[in-house]
Amino acid sequence: MPIIEVDKLTKIFGKNTKHARKLLDEGKSKEAILKETGNTVGVNQASFSVEPGEVFVIMGLSGSGKSTLVRLINRLIEPTSGSIYIDGEDLSKMDKPALRQVRREKLSMVFQKFGLFPHRTILQNAEYGLEIQNIPKEERENKAKQALELVGLGDYIHQYPGQLSGGMQQRVGLARALANDPKVLLMDEAFSALDPLIRKEMQDELLDLQTSMQKTIIFITHDLDEALRLGDRIALMKDGSIVQIGTPEEILVQPANDYVEKFVEDVDRSKVLTAQHIMKRPETINVEKHGPRVALERMREEGLSSIFVIDSKKNLKGYITAEDASDARKKDIKDLQQIIRTDMPKVEKDTALHDIFTIIHDSPVPVTVVEEGKLVGIIVRGSVIAALAGDSEVNLENA
Amino acid sequence: MLNSLLDFAPRIPIAEGTEWLTDKITDVFSFLFDPINKYFGNFMDFVADDVLMAIPPFIFILIIAVIAFFVSGKKFGLATFSIVGLWLIYNQGHWDNLMNTVTLVLLASILSVIIGVPIGILMSKSKTANGIITPILDFMQTMPAFVYLIPAVAFFGIGMVPGVFASLIFATPPTVRFTNLGIRQVSEELVEAADAFGSTGAQKLFKVELPMAKSTIMAGINQTVMLALSMVVIASMIGAPGLGREVLSSLQRAQVGTGFVAGLGIVILAIIIDRITQSMNKKKD
Numbered sequence: 287m288p289i290i291e292v293d294k295l296t297k298i299f300g301k302n303t304k305h306a307r308k309l310l311d312e313g314k315s316k317e318a319i320l321k322e323t324g325n326t327v328g329v330n331q332a333s334f335s336v337e338p339g340e341v342f343v344i345m346g347l348s349g350s351g352k353s354t355l356v357r358l359i360n361r362l363i364e365p366t367s368g369s370i371y372i373d374g375e376d377l378s379k380m381d382k383p384a385l386r387q388v389r390r391e392k393l394s395m396v397f398q399k400f401g402l403f404p405h406r407t408i409l410q411n412a413e414y415g416l417e418i419q420n421i422p423k424e425e426r427e428n429k430a431k432q433a434l435e436l437v438g439l440g441d442y443i444h445q446y447p448g449q450l451s452g453g454m455q456q457r458v459g460l461a462r463a464l465a466n467d468p469k470v471l472l473m474d475e476a477f478s479a480l481d482p483l484i485r486k487e488m489q490d491e492l493l494d495l496q497t498s499m500q501k502t503i504i505f506i507t508h509d510l511d512e513a514l515r516l517g518d519r520i521a522l523m524k525d526g527s528i529v530q531i532g533t534p535e536e537i538l539v540q541p542a543n544d545y546v547e548k549f550v551e552d553v554d555r556s557k558v559l560t561a562q563h564i565m566k567r568p569e570t571i572n573v574e575k576h577g578p579r580v581a582l583e584r585m586r587e588e589g590l591s592s593i594f595v596i597d598s599k600k601n602l603k604g605y606i607t608a609e610d611a612s613d614a615r616k617k618d619i620k621d622l623q624q625i626i627r628t629d630m631p632k633v634e635k636d637t638a639l640h641d642i643f644t645i646i647h648d649s650p651v652p653v654t655v656v657e658e659g660k661l662v663g664i665i666v667r668g669s670v671i672a673a674l675a676g677d678s679e680v681n682l683e684n685a
Numbered sequence: 686m687l688n689s690l691l692d693f694a695p696r697i698p699i700a701e702g703t704e705w706l707t708d709k710i711t712d713v714f715s716f717l718f719d720p721i722n723k724y725f726g727n728f729m730d731f732v733a734d735d736v737l738m739a740i741p742p743f744i745f746i747l748i749i750a751v752i753a754f755f756v757s758g759k760k761f762g763l764a765t766f767s768i769v770g771l772w773l774i775y776n777q778g779h780w781d782n783l784m785n786t787v788t789l790v791l792l793a794s795i796l797s798v799i800i801g802v803p804i805g806i807l808m809s810k811s812k813t814a815n816g817i818i819t820p821i822l823d824f825m826q827t828m829p830a831f832v833y834l835i836p837a838v839a840f841f842g843i844g845m846v847p848g849v850f851a852s853l854i855f856a857t858p859p860t861v862r863f864t865n866l867g868i869r870q871v872s873e874e875l876v877e878a879a880d881a882f883g884s885t886g887a888q889k890l891f892k893v894e895l896p897m898a899k900s901t902i903m904a905g906i907n908q909t910v911m912l913a914l915s916m917v918v919i920a921s922m923i924g925a926p927g928l929g930r931e932v933l934s935s936l937q938r939a940q941v942g943t944g945f946v947a948g949l950g951i952v953i954l955a956i957i958i959d960r961i962t963q964s965m966n967k968k969k970d
Binding site for chain 1: 884893
């Protein structure tokens with residue numbers, strides 16, 4: 287069951303939104319509505335659901351409504367219409383005390399400019415969420431300290447935010463959100479204010495933390511690379527509407543429309559695509575059944591200069607070259623074992639294309655893709671180049 | 686001829702109306718004003734005569750000097766000035782007057798803050814309140830301060846209490862304005878952060894907004910104290926005792942010398958209060 291479900295969530299800014307809502311239902315564009323009514327459409331009927339433990343990225347350029355959308359989820363901005371279900375409860379219909387309870391227990395937020403209280407120490411900042419729940423001082427300090435340890439700031443608890451660098455401040459922001467032990471983290475452009483190196487470091491750390499914590503994270507960003515790195519799924523927004531929702535690969539390889547296609551045009555595909563997207567079905571012979579003669583014949587049929595060898599359980603044994611095979615036939619060697627070479631490169635299914643470049647460059651034979659010792663595919667130079675060129679024959683079915 | 690166009694209506698009796706209203710208020714609320722006048726007046730006399738004047742001048746000067754020393758970050762400048770300045774007032778035989786003035790300023794300021802800060806908070810939270818109160822504040826500050834003396838006398842007779850009343854009207858606006866401004870200036874993201882973690886309105890106000898607005902509010906309070914001090918001379922016209930009364934009587938008798946000495950006392954007091962309240966603000970930053 288999804289932990290968060292957003293149903294036709296709409297926000298129209300301005301007074302008297304009735305008329306604008308009607309126009310929106312008629313399918314008028316954001317611009318047309320602004321012209322006619324003076325109302326700005328912030329978010330237009332956004333619907334999606336997020337599974338527990340998922341990192342769901344909402345991405346869009348500035349003005350696309352992504353920050354509004356995340357604030358609608360915890361009702362920092364009141365929705366004009368639509369519903370937000372958290373654990374099956376409709377947040378949009380809750381009264382203030384119930385909403386406060388949800389914010390305290392289930393949702394925490396991390397802000398773009400950190401949103402730290404400058405008059406409070408790091409520890410006091412981290413314990414804020416617990417303090418307002420009137421949790422005893424000792425208990426909340428312990429929890430806050432644990433959260434600060436988790437983000438590597440255990441030694442700074444008595445400093446003030448102003449004394450820390452940007453990256454460290456955002457760690458405090460993260461610790462403050464984690465101290466509540468919420469189910470869902472809302473991260474609004476959390477790393478956008480950091481410089482690129484620190485940003486990458488924080489992304490890595492978030493991913494590390496995520497593997498151990500398994501929180502549900504809704505992450506807002508305008509940075510496509512960040513979205514592709516962090517997101518299990520990505521929702522792409524334009525003019526307040528969600529244009530496409532999908533895994534990073536789906537967004538890249540099967541863009542829903544021209545806008546998405548243009549958006550992802552400049553992406554470094556080598557960082558997103560992995561071995562499984564570009565591998566091909568390998569030609570193999572079975573070491574237990576076949577000899578050099580069959581091997582040679584297969585190679586001739588397929589026009590190959592080498593062929594991979596497996597056993598009956600599909601375990602990869604190695605490869606043999608055409609040269610060795612014909613030598614063996616001349617010398618009347620029957621057993622393939624004697625001519626098998628094993629210096630072929632191996633990669634895992636999820637090895638990034640980026641990391642395959644050097645491997646494939648130095649290798650005389652195709653790169654093998656191996657899963658638990660079994661050969662699942664091979665990668666030839668041609669398919670690497672095709673994938674980089676944006677060839678849509680990249681197969682998602684393998685994924 | 687054209688002027689006759691302006692005579693389309695008879696004179697509107699604003700003055701009569703105001704007088705009528707003041708009389709009415711005096712009548713209706715006398716049950717309130719009389720005890721206030723009596724008890725608050727007694728309290729002020731108590732503060733001036735039995736507390737402040739009971740402290741030996743030497744001790745008083747020492748206390749002020751120590752406070753000045755510590756709030757100014759352990760520097761001797763302000764402390765030295767306080768000692769010399771206060772001694773000078775003592776030397777000129779104005780110590781009792783000084784104590785009366787301090788009482789007036791102190792109580793007027795404290796009451797201004799007690800009344801002004803909550804009103805400022807209300808204004809920052811409510812657009813309607815902001816819309817209604819802002820013009821009233823403008824009115825209070827631009828109306829010549831002398832005018833407040835008239836209803837003050839009507840309500841409270843003469844003496845220290847109407848002095849405080851007039852000072853209150855004149856001196857409260859800065860505290861209200863700065864409180865309002867300070868809270869509105871708290872960054873959007875911090876307010877959002879407070880909300881996002883599930884703060885109640887009161888928690889947000891006391892844990893985030895007021896601490897963040899503190900230095901702005903303190904600047905407003907500093908202004909309020911200064912304005913209260915500036916009312917000292919004016920309030921003496923309705924019988925408030927203190928340095929102001931000396932200035933006024935010198936004016937009536939054309940005694941330049943005594944007038945200058947009493948005026949100098951006010952200046953010294955002003956500088957000491959101003960520097961001390963300002964340094965308190967800076968220290969907290």
